């Protein structure tokens with residue numbers, strides 16, 4: 001469009017038009033007598049200044065504009081093609097000298113370098129978009145196209161193509177889109193009224209525009225739907241604005257309070273736990289661990305005391321295996337008060353509660369009790385020992401206790417008894433120590449079980465004597481149980497561990513073999529004493545120690561028997577066996593001395609007469 005050939009063609013057309021004009025087609029006014037002179041003058045000027053006009057590019061722009069808008073009843077019709085835009089009487093076009101572009105000047109033929117600075121075509125019925133070729137009027141400062149039928153978008157790019165524009169009047173057209181933001185408009189003054197520009201939100205026309213209906217008639221106006229702010233919306237907005245912060249504040253405070261309370265509860269629990277621990281340590285008599293069971297609990301734990309749950313039984317009742325609701329396996333001992341002569345009174349239960357807090361690796365823990373309400377037998381609930389009792393192990397054909405395990409059981413039972421005698425306040429006397437009451441946990445660690453029940457229940461003399469062989473003969477005389485009674489029983493237990501089950505079997509006479517073995521002990525060879533099932537696989541030194549402890553523990557005079565801590569230390573090898581001045585036979589002698597190792601190297605002397 002702006003090429004040189006194009007402009008040259010126009011130039012030629014322009015020259016021919018001028019020739020035509022000069023040959024007589026000028027308006028009537030020019031047919032006056034001065035006409036030849038004027039034409040001659042113009043021709044002379046044009047000869048002198050062949051380029052005395054708007055710039056070639058501007059001329060080309062106007063040529064196109066005239067082609068484009070010539071149909072419209074506007075000033076464009078008066079643009080005479082034969083005359084340059086800046087020199088001819090072109091209505092609506094204003095020019096200035098190129099070196100003084102700010103001052104509009106009638107660009108007479110005396111001046112050559114003119115440029116278009118003003119274009120005013122108001123109310124000219126111009127249609128279509130703003131022609132982009134207008135950008136060719138690079139010095140345009142004033143553009144007035146108001147009151148036409150122009151439409152389309154006035155984009156920032158279009159406005160930027162008039163870098164020198166200072167006044168723009170596009171009002172009373174049908175432009176759409178949004179009013180260009182002020183920062184995008186290079187001009188100082190802009191007039192946009194009575195168009196179809198929408199507001200920034202694009203939902204309605206901006207102020208001072210035409211009506212929407214009018215715009216819709218002349219344009220393809222499409223507005224985005226507006227959110228109409230009704231009163232309800234406003235109320236909602238106010239509510240949200242007011243309530244949201246309150247809700248947030250309430251939530252934050254609630255969380256803070258809950259957090260603070262949980263922290264203080266944790267602290268309370270910590271101090272409660274700490275003080276309860278202190279109470280347990282400082283007040284061992286507090287029955288905090290031993291709990292009272294209901295009959296239903298124990299009934300369902302033992303599957304209704306089903307025979308399949310029966311573990312064994314003794315003189316004071318039967319023992320059942322049970323499973324509590326929390327999954328703990330327990331041994332439930334039913335106390336047969338009717339047949340055993342046990343007196344189970346308040347004193348008994350108080351004692352049970354005290355015993356219930358004792359926890360030691362060599363003592364079977366008492367977990368709880370049932371008081372025997374409603375004609376039901378009272379019961380004691382203990383830790384279940386998976387490997388049963390020493391009695392079970394020795395009598396069983398399936399299991400066989402090797403010597404190291406027997407020695408460790410002897411040691412464990414001694415430690416357990418020592419704990420009851422010497423570390424509990426007041427000291428606890430077992431009163432019924434025997435192989436069925438030394439129980440074995442999963443690791444075959446010996447645990448003293450069912451301790452104290454004989455003493456606590458004040459059982460009849462007959463009941464205790466029924467465990468003949470293990471009971472201190474002194475008890476038969478005095479009816480009084482002491483720690484030394486337990487020491488005697490321990491001695492007998494040790495004898496059983498060394499010599500095996502033969503001791504536990506009864507003779508046809510009904511007398512336990514054990515008594516015979518006690519008689520034999522004094523004179524028997526060591527090898528004869530040891531359980532033949534061991535087949536000689538035992539530690540001779542340990543067996544000797546055990547034999548000496550048996551003799552020490554079974555002395556007829558209780559005060560000459562060792563304490564359980566002494567027994568434990570002898571077994572551990574941290575204490576020598578006390579040397580007596582003379583040989584003291586067990587059970588028979590009133591002599592106060594201890595036996596020596598030398599007694600085991602040969603024969604034992606003396607007999608057990610009293611049992």
Ligand SMILES: Nc1ncnc2c1ncn2[C@@H]1O[C@H](COP(=O)(O)OP(=O)(O)OP(=O)(O)O)[C@@H](O)[C@H]1O
Nearest residue numbers: 311312313314315316317319331383384385389436
């Ligand atoms: N806590 C336990 N865990 C596993 N088995 C046990 C437990 N207590 C007892 N038993 C089993 O029950 C058997 C009998 O125990 P119980 O205490 O009734 O015998 P006992 O001492 O002869 O009786 P009593 O003390 O009435 O004379 C034991 O030999 C053992 O097999």
